[in-house]
Every structure is written in C-alpha cells, then in structure tokens.
Amino acid sequence: MTLRRKLWNGLDPEARVLPGFSLLNKVIISVILLSVVSALLGTEQALTEGYEAYWNIWDNFVVSFFAIEYAGRIWVCVENSRNGSGWRGRLRYALSLPALIDLAVLAPAILFSVGSEAYVARLFRLMRILQLARLGRFSRAMDLMSTALHQRRTELQLSLAVAVVLVIVSSTLLYVVEGGHQPESFGSIPRAMWWSIATLTTVGYGDVVPITPLGRMLSAITAIMGIGLIAMPAGILASAFSDALEERRRKAEAE
Amino acid sequence: MTLRRKLWNGLDPEARVLPGFSLLNKVIISVILLSVVSALLGTEQALTEGYEAYWNIWDNFVVSFFAIEYAGRIWVCVENSRNGSGWRGRLRYALSLPALIDLAVLAPAILFSVGSEAYVARLFRLMRILQLARLGRFSRAMDLMSTALHQRRTELQLSLAVAVVLVIVSSTLLYVVEGGHQPESFGSIPRAMWWSIATLTTVGYGDVVPITPLGRMLSAITAIMGIGLIAMPAGILASAFSDALEERRRKAEAE
Amino acid sequence: MTLRRKLWNGLDPEARVLPGFSLLNKVIISVILLSVVSALLGTEQALTEGYEAYWNIWDNFVVSFFAIEYAGRIWVCVENSRNGSGWRGRLRYALSLPALIDLAVLAPAILFSVGSEAYVARLFRLMRILQLARLGRFSRAMDLMSTALHQRRTELQLSLAVAVVLVIVSSTLLYVVEGGHQPESFGSIPRAMWWSIATLTTVGYGDVVPITPLGRMLSAITAIMGIGLIAMPAGILASAFSDALEERRRKAEAE
C-alpha cells in the first residue's frame, strides 16, 4: 500500500471499513474542538492579557495544523473514486463544500495573522466556529429528527404564522395603550415588539413592562397566549417523534 | 372570453382550476404584506422623520391600489354564481365578510388621508393589519389544528379554569402576606394578579417580587404550579395532534 | 306538587331530570361569580374610595341572598331521600361539606358586617372565594384529568423528588460559591433557594443573579436542568392523556 493510500485510509471516513473514527480523525476532531473553544475564550481579555505569547504559539500551531491537513486532503483525495483522478479530481474535491469551509477558515487566518490589528485577527479567528459544521455526522438520530421535523413542516409553519400574528396584534395594542406613557419602550410598534416577543416566549426580561392597568391586562392575556405558543410545537413534535419511531419499528418488523 | 370574465379568473381563487395562486393574486398578496409591514414600521419616528414625502407616496399608492382592487372585485363578482347577477348580486358580495374588511380598511384611509392630523392618519393606517385575515387560507394544516383543538375543547377549558383558580388563590394569599409591605404592588388583589400571572406563566418580569420569607415561599410554590400549568396543555395538545393524525391516516387507508 | 318540592326541584341539581342547570341555579351561579369578582375587586382602594355606599348596598344584597339561599336549602333538603326526613335529615345536610362551606362564607359576613373595621370586613369578604369550590362540576373532563394524573402518580412524584434534589444541590453550590460576595441573596441555603427555584422553573425574576464567573456557570447548568424539569412532566402528562383517551375509546367500542 502506498503512503498516499495509507494517509487516505486515515483521513477519509469513507475509506474506513471498521465502525468509529480512525486515530488520525480523532486527533483532527480534538484539534477542531480545541480550536473552537480557544477562539471563543480568546475574546475574553481577562484570559488573554499578559498571555499573548502563548495564544500566538497556539494560534500558529492551529493554523499550521489545518494547513497541513488541507494540503494532505488535497493530495490524497484522488484515492476516493468519487472525485476522479489527476488535477481534475483534486479541483472537484477543492470545490466541494467541506473543502471550501476548510479554505474559508484557513485563508483569512493566514492572510491576517501577520501585521494586522489584534481586533481584526480575533474576528477572523471566530471563522473557526464554521468548522463545527464538519462534525455534523450524528447520522441516525439526525435522520430521525429531520424526518420528524419535515413531516410536520406545515403544522410547525402554521404555529409560526400564529406566533407572528400574535406578535403583531399584541404589540399594536400595547403601542396604542402604552405608547403615550412610555414613548421610549412602546412609542412605536417595532419597539413594542421587543416586549411582545419577550412575553410570548415567556422569557420576560423585565426591562420593559406595561404600567397602565389596561396595558397590564393585555400583557397578562399575551403571557397566557404564550403558554399555548409553547404547548403547540411541543405537542406537534411529541406526536411527530412518536410517529417517526413507530414507522421505523414497522419497517424493521417488515424486513 | 369577456374582459370581466378574464379579470374574475385572475381575482377570485374559486375561479382557478390549477393549484396555487394566480399571478394577479400573488401581486395582491405581496402588496397586502408590504402594506402591513409598512403600517407597522410607519409608527417608528426614527424611520419616518425626514422621509414624510416618500411615506405619503407609498400610502397613496397602497390606498389607490386597494381602491382599484375593491372596485374591480365589485365589478366582476357577478361572474361567481354564488353571488347572483346584477346589482343584487353585487350588493350581496359587498355585504360579505371579506368585502366588508376591505371596506373597513379602505374607507377611513380615504376619509382621513386629507387634512387630518398625522397621529390620527397613522392609527387608521393600522387598520390594514385587518387584511392579514384575508390571507388565512392554510387549509389542510389549519383544519387539522382546529380539529385537534376542538376535540380537546373541554380539557383545554378545564386547564384554563384551573389556571384562573390558581391565579385567584395565589394573588389572594400574596395580597394578605405582602400587602402591608409593598402596598404599591400587592396592595390589592387585582394588583397582586399582575405578579401572579407573570409567575404562573413563568414569564417572571421581576418588576414585582415578594420580599418577605413567607411571600417567597408561596411564590416558589406558585412557580412550581406554573410548570404544571404549562405541562398540562402541552400534554393535552400532544395527544390531540397524535389522535387527529391517526384518524386521518385511518380514513386514508379506508378509502 | 308542594311549594317545598317545587323549590327543591329548582335548587338541587340531583332533582333535575333535564340536562344543564335550572333557572334558579343559573341565577345562584351568577351571583356567586359576581360576589367572588366583587370581593377581588373590592380590595383595590382606587375602586372603592368614594363609592363605599354602593359597595355596602351590594355587600348587603349578597349576604341577604346567600342567607335566604342557605335557609331555603335547609328547608327543602329533606325532599332528597339521601338526607332522610325531619330535623335529623336537616342536621345531616347542615353538616355536609357544601352546607358547611356556605355557612363558613355566611357566618363571618353577618357577624362582622356591623361595627367592625373596614379592613377586617374586607378580609372576611374574601371567604367568598371558597364558594368557587361549589362550582366544581365539570364532570367528564375532570374525571379524565384526575384519572390521567392518578395513573402517573408515581412518575409525577418522582419528577417532584428530582426537582427537590436539584433545588437542594444547586442552592448549596451557589451558597458556597456566591455566599461571600452577595450575603444578602446567597448568604444561606434557604436564601439561595429563592434564586434556585426561580431559575429551575425558568421564571427568572432577575432580582437575584450570581455575579462570579463560577456562579454564572453553575447557574447556566441549573437553567438547562430546568428545561428538563419542564419537559419531564409535560412528557408524562402527554402519554397519560393519550392513554386515558385510548382506554375510554376501547370501553366505548366494547359496549
């Protein structure tokens, strides 16, 4: 077996016969997770100030690691028959979605790592979060969930439409009732919507609350409607999951 | 085919043989949505100040558009055999609910557009929100939902009744316990209800909270009851949707 | 038919052959509802100040009405064979729960209506809320609900036990972590429980929040646990209602 084939066996999950991930892919997944976590933590000044040297070493390691991984994948991709052979095969792979995400993460990190402002470099570091998309392979449970969500598409859309109408009606009423008393918070319908969504989702920040008796009465009705708004998708999803699982069981029995 | 019949084919969904909406109705739906969104945004001073001229042009366009649409519908309605023919048929159509909504949106817009205060004109512009009712044609999903809600009518009414009793009992207790300490917020039962509903729906604005240990204990119990209050309709609706869908499947198999 | 028997037909729901309520009972139910609503509203000074005369007339009317109703029921109760006849039957009825509730509402209203302080009279007026218990006759839906709740008794108790353990653990942790920084809010476990219950039920008043990074981390985990705490009873009740209805349907088919 050539070195290229060996490396391909380690890199491409499709090349693997055994279940689970290869050792190389486990290392790559770990580095992705660490790089995402470090990108998130790296925005906190309390954690970076005074440790810039260590952060730079780590950043350079991550960028180098992904650059080598990218180069490696471009080199071995022709082993996968789906991509075809030669430079044409490599180009086809380079234009596939996973390879483009890799490039989007990598390119700015290389371009802006030298000589640019710390703030800009930090923002581009956040691009690494995109790599989480590469981890999205919880196949079976994911399938079941997307089936369940897809089958109840219309019901979920309808409950979203009901939510939109409730937001419009409640914020219009509160604008009319409270607008004169609290122009800062209810002086226009878009402003009242902030309160309306916080109430209907039962988040209830409490930064904006009605103060007139009529406004509070309408607010109480809105809050009660909000419970229905939570109960509806919960009910729809409950029956969706229940059906999707029964379907799967039936198929398993039929086989 | 006469012009009137052609126009009727475009305007009346009942005249259409193909599924979906005609091009003319798609245009009308778009104008309705835009007019509603603009009525909502038009209440925000930051978006209107300095642009009054543009808003006036748009308002005049919308009013003219709906006026022409209204006139057109009155003209062609006699093509629909349900309305009958001649002026009698036109009168019957004009007194139907959709036509009355159209008129309710149109009439004040025309009457108050000239010479009235900006505030009054803006309020009447909000009447356009009524036109959302014209869009309510998500037939199948809507049917399923209303069936589900209707079949569990008594259970949902009962959980509303339980909610009302919980609101009364908890606000009475907090009025007795906290009334003396915070007369502004708990000095009467209707005042304590504001807190009670915010707690039972788990909205929890936090503008009004008990401060005595006993009040906090009662408040904690109320919050826990609130979870039951959310769980109950969620459970009722879940089993309702599940049943409504099974019913539909059975009917589909029987055919 | 004697007058007593006629009156009994009107007063006692058991005497009625037709479905629904008799005219007399409809009047009584209306007066009960009005008296409860007025007792609630009567605690609000803004609604009573300056109108004391009208409130007194209404209070006297309500008390007289219930006094006459009570006397009437005592008089006619012997028509119901369950109570037996003569004074012994009347005594047995007078010691039944509904009659005792009536008396508990009536007695203090008569005793304290004359010459006592307004505050005391108002508190006793709140006793009228007890009369709501007399309205609890939503038989079929109530049965279904209590069956559903009863069958899942152990599961619901268990999720309450899980909730209690979560409250204890989270408030102990926050007491240890935040106690030194916010002694007023987290200086003891019972104090931290106020925050803990507000978080786990997702009420989130926001009057008490952790300020240390570790406290916020623990708080975030508590909030996520809280979602599970809502999802669990919702799931239990959903399957309970679904089962209770299927049971009923099976019985209906078997008959």
Add this chain to the structure above:
Amino acid sequence: MTLRRKLWNGLDPEARVLPGFSLLNKVIISVILLSVVSALLGTEQALTEGYEAYWNIWDNFVVSFFAIEYAGRIWVCVENSRNGSGWRGRLRYALSLPALIDLAVLAPAILFSVGSEAYVARLFRLMRILQLARLGRFSRAMDLMSTALHQRRTELQLSLAVAVVLVIVSSTLLYVVEGGHQPESFGSIPRAMWWSIATLTTVGYGDVVPITPLGRMLSAITAIMGIGLIAMPAGILASAFSDALEERRRKAEAE
C-alpha cells in the same frame, strides 16, 4: 434468632420479606431527612444566632445516631450472604458505595466537631446532603424513567448538541453586535453566553439585555429558537414515556 440476626432484619431492606420499610428503617429515614433539612436551615444566621446551644445538641445527637448506625451495620453485615463472613466480609461491606457515603458524612463531622471554626463545621455539616443518595429507591417508577431516558439517549444528546451550537452562534453574534456598546456584558463570547443561556432557556433574568435594534432582533430570534429547544426534549420524552409504558403493557399481556 440471635440479636445480630434480629438487628440485621431491621436494618437491611434485603432481609425484609414484607413490602415497605421496617420500623427501624423508618426511624433512620426520618433522622436522615431531619438532618438534611437542619443542615440546610443551619446556614441561615437568623435561625442559628442565639440558639447555638440547641443546634449543638441536635448536631451531637445526629452524629452519635449515625455513628451507632454505622457501627451497627458493620456488625450485622456478615448476616447478608453477599458480603461473606468474618472480617473479610465486613471489609467488603465497608468498601461498598453506601458504606463509603456513610463514612464520608460521618468522619469529617467527628473530626471537625471539636475545636474547629464554626464556618468549617457548617460546611462539613452540608456533607449530610449526600445521604439523600441513600433514599434513592423508588424502584419501579425510577426504572421506567431511566429506560425512557436511555432509549432516547441519542435524540436527547442531539438536542443538547443543537443547544450548544445555538449558544455558540447566538453569543458570537451578540458579541460582534453589542460588544462595543456594552463591554461589561457582551465584551467577550464567554460573557455573552450568560445572556445567551438565560434567553434560550427562557429564564430571562433581565440583568443583561441588548440595547441596539440589531441586537434586539437577534435576541428575539434567539428567544424563539429557545421555544424549539424546550419543545424538542418535551416531545422526545413524551414519545419515550408513551413507548416505555406500551412495552411494559405488552410484556404484562404476554405473561
């Protein structure tokens, strides 16, 4: 029957033939509950100041009680054939989890009860909460719940993964949008996560809210996503409980 065997019958639930708990175990359970409640309340200065003498008596009683219980269990454990006989059997029992928990509660209480600071003693007293684990024997309902949770393991993990991604994405967006305006609350992604989790779980403390229009728009979308995040586990658990119960019923019918 020897005294050791008699005592074993009272102490070890496995020795009992009748359902329920023996009298001795009921006493022990009561003391455990009282000791946990007193450990929780004992952190509140308002309840301890001036009553130190009574608290000390109670603490000494509790410690002595558990010390005697522990000694007793060590003595009688050899009656249970699972532990084996002699000192080897006693050692095996002493190293089992329940016995180690007992020791963890007991040892610091004895070591630190004399001569140490009140604060330290109070913290070790909290170890008693561990004893709640000894009460965890709601066998049937517990089994059903763990079966239901276990069967939907992957779905629940997936919805947790979706939650993590939503937290990361929403806090990154708010950090970019609001970071400049409210550096204290949104100046880094870990800081923005505090707001993000409070919003997605619909807790909504309200101590941190976005103030820019774009930030509020993103916050509204986050709050709506939060409803989905509650609905999803509720739906998964509802179908899980429903299935677990049907399974049990089938087995019961098959027997």
